Amino acid sequence: MLLLRNATLRLLFTSQALYWACSIIGITLTSLVGARLAPWPVLATLPLALLVLGSLLSVQPLSMFMQRHGRRAGLRTGALFGIAGGLVAMAGVLLGSFAVFCCGTLCVGVYQSSSGYYRYAALEAVAAHQKGRAAACVVGGGLFAALFAPPLSLWSRNALATPFAGAYLAIAVLAALGWLVVSRLPEGGAPRAAAGGMAAMRQLLARPALRAAVVMTATGHGLMILVMNATPLAMDFCGFSAGAAAQVIQWHVVGMFLPALFAGACVDRWGGRRVAVVGALCLVTSAGLALSGLSFTQFLASSFLLGAGWNLMVIAGTTLLGDTHTPEERGQAQALMELSNGGVAATMSFASGALINGVGWTAINVAMLPLLALALGVLAAGGRRMAREA
Numbered sequence: 001m002l003l004l005r006n007a008t009l010r011l012l013f014t015s016q017a018l019y020w021a022c023s024i025i026g027i028t029l030t031s032l033v034g035a036r037l038a039p040w041p042v043l044a045t046l047p048l049a050l051l052v053l054g055s056l057l058s059v060q061p062l063s064m065f066m067q068r069h070g071r072r073a074g075l076r077t078g079a080l081f082g083i084a085g086g087l088v089a090m091a092g093v094l095l096g097s098f099a100v101f102c103c104g105t106l107c108v109g110v111y112q113s114s115s116g117y118y119r120y121a122a123l124e125a126v127a128a129h130q131k132g133r134a135a136a137c138v139v140g141g142g143l144f145a146a147l148f149a150p151p152l153s154l155w156s157r158n159a160l161a162t163p164f165a166g167a168y169l170a171i172a173v174l175a176a177l178g179w180l181v182v183s184r185l186p187e188g189g190a191p192r193a194a195a196g197g198m199a200a201m202r203q204l205l206a207r208p209a210l211r212a213a214v215v216m217t218a219t220g221h222g223l224m225i226l227v228m229n230a231t232p233l234a235m236d237f238c239g240f241s242a243g244a245a246a247q248v249i250q251w252h253v254v255g256m257f258l259p260a261l262f263a264g265a266c267v268d269r270w271g272g273r274r275v276a277v278v279g280a281l282c283l284v285t286s287a288g289l290a291l292s293g294l295s296f297t298q299f300l301a302s303s304f305l306l307g308a309g310w311n312l313m314v315i316a317g318t319t320l321l322g323d324t325h326t327p328e329e330r331g332q333a334q335a336l337m338e339l340s341n342g343g344v345a346a347t348m349s350f351a352s353g354a355l356i357n358g359v360g361w362t363a364i365n366v367a368m369l370p371l372l373a374l375a376l377g378v379l380a381a382g383g384r385r386m387a388r389e390a
Helices: 008-038 046-069 073-097 097-116 118-124 127-137 142-154 167-183 198-205 208-237 242-257 260-270 272-292 296-322 329-358 361-389
Strands: none
Touching: 008 046, 008 073, 008 097, 008 118, 008 127, 008 142, 008 167, 008 208, 008 242, 046 073, 046 329, 073 097, 073 167, 073 198, 097 167, 097 296, 118 127, 118 296, 127 142, 127 260, 127 296, 142 167, 142 242, 142 260, 198 208, 198 329, 208 242, 208 272, 208 296, 208 329, 208 361, 242 296, 260 272, 260 296, 272 296, 272 361, 296 329, 329 361
C-alpha cells in the first residue's frame, strides 16, 4: 500500500488525523458555545465563521512563507497557531467572553489553513500516476479522527469545572502533537513552491480547465461548511440532544473520509471529472434526504452523504488542479484553490447562523441545488474546452 511505503505520506496522514480531531471538536461544540456566549442568537455561528476567515486571511501569507522557508516551516507555524488558538478559546469560555472566544477561533483558522497544504505536499512526494492515491491517503487521515474525536469532544466538554473549556484545551494538546509530527517532515519530501503573486493567479484562473477544478472544489467545500455548521443548530431546534448531534457529526465526518479508501484509485483509473460528478450527485442526494423529513435517521444519512460528496469533489478537484499548471506555477495554483475554498467557506459560515435562524433548514438545503448545477456546468465547459484543444 502506498501509505505504508512512503514515510512522508505517513507523517502527513498522521498530521491530517490530528488536525481533523481538532476540527471535529470545533464542529461539534463551537456553534453551541457561540449560542451561549453571543449577545444575539444570529451571532451563534460567528466563531466558526471567524475560524474560516482566519484560514482565508492566512492562505496567501503561508504560501509565501513556505516559498521562502519550505513546507515544514510553514506547517509548523500553522500548528503553533492551533495551540495558541485552543488556549485562547479556552480562556474565552472560562471568562464567559464572546470576544476572547472569537479571537481563539480566529487563530485556529491559521492551523486550518496550513492543513490544507498537507494534500499538496503529498502530491509532491509521489510519481505522477500515484497522485490520486496520495491525495486520498492524506485526506483519509480524517477517518481515524472521526472514530475518536466525537467521544473526545463529549468527554472533554466536562473535563474542567467550566463546561466546554476542556474541549478547547484538548484542541491545543492535539495541535501540539501535530507540531511534533510535521517537525519530522524531511525538507526534500515537501519541496518549496514557486514564486508568484495575484497577477499570476488571475492568469491561471483564465484557463477553463483550472477554473473548473477550482469551482468544483470550492462549491463542494462551501456547501459542506454551510450545511455542516447549520446541522447542530437545526437538531437543537428540533429538540435533539447534544449527544445526538455529536453522533450525526461523527457519521458526517466518517462520510467525509471513508471514500478516501477508494476515491484516489478511482481518480487514477477513471479521471477526476467523473469522480467529481459522482461527488456532486452525492450532495444532491444529501439535500433530498434533508428535505424529506426531520428524523434522526434523515439527519444522519443526509450528513453522511454530505461528507462523502465533499470527499469525492475535493480529491477529484485537487488532482485535476495538478493537471492544469506547470511545476513552476504550483505555488500560485495551490494558493488560488485554497483562497477560493476559504473565501466560499467564510461566506457560508457567516451566512449559516443567519440563514438557519432566518429562512430555516429547508431553504438551506434547497439552495444547494442551483449551486451544484452551476458547478457541473463549469466542469462540463472546461472538459469541452480541453477536448477541443486536444
